[in-house]
Amino acid sequence: MQYQRLHIRVPATGEALLKVGDQVRIAASVINISAGGICITAPSHVLEDNEYHIEILTKEEGKIQFSGFPVYQTDTSVGIKITSIDKEDLKAIYRLVEGFQLTEEFIKHIDEHDILKDWLVDDAGNDLSVTFDTGSTKDE
Numbered sequence: 001m002q003y004q005r006l007h008i009r010v011p012a013t014g015e016a017l018l019k020v021g022d023q024v025r026i027a028a029s030v031i032n033i034s035a036g037g038i039c040i041t042a043p044s045h046v047l048e049d050n051e052y053h054i055e056i057l058t059k060e061e062g063k064i065q066f067s068g069f070p071v072y073q074t075d076t077s078v079g080i081k082i083t084s085i086d087k088e089d090l091k092a093i094y095r096l097v098e099g100f101q102l103t104e105e106f107i108k109h110i111d112e113h114d115i116l117k118d119w120l121v122d123d124a125g126n127d128l129s130v131t132f133d134t135g136s137t138k139d140e
Contacts, residue, residue: 010100
């Protein structure tokens with residue numbers, strides 16, 4: 001089944017450090033971000049199935065920190081799901097997403113990445129039926 005996202009992801013720039021304890025395991029660049037996770041450039045090796053402490057440094061929001069684990073890895077990218085994040089760091093991610101949504105590039109992004117499709121599924125990945133009918137059968 002195709003993985004569907006609960007949160008919109010948007011392009012982002014910045015540097016990412018993945019740590020286990022105090023030891024930096026990976027230094028990478030951020031590709032995109034959402035309230036549910038990030039996508040970074042892939043290292044030259046396969047990541048271990050660990051929970052990592054992640055620090056990203058963005059121009060707009062400065063340092064954002066959270067814990068997460070890899071959910072996929074390709075030749076070019078790694079997707080990391082957030083497992084624990086401080087309220088202020090989550091707000092910083094929301095500001096990054098909202099800032100992108102206010103740009104003209106956002107409309108192109110919706111079309112190019114078909115992101116509306118990601119929102120119209122339930123937790124199991126099943127398509128949701130969307131209607132504007134109230135479902136009311138009230139007699140008048």
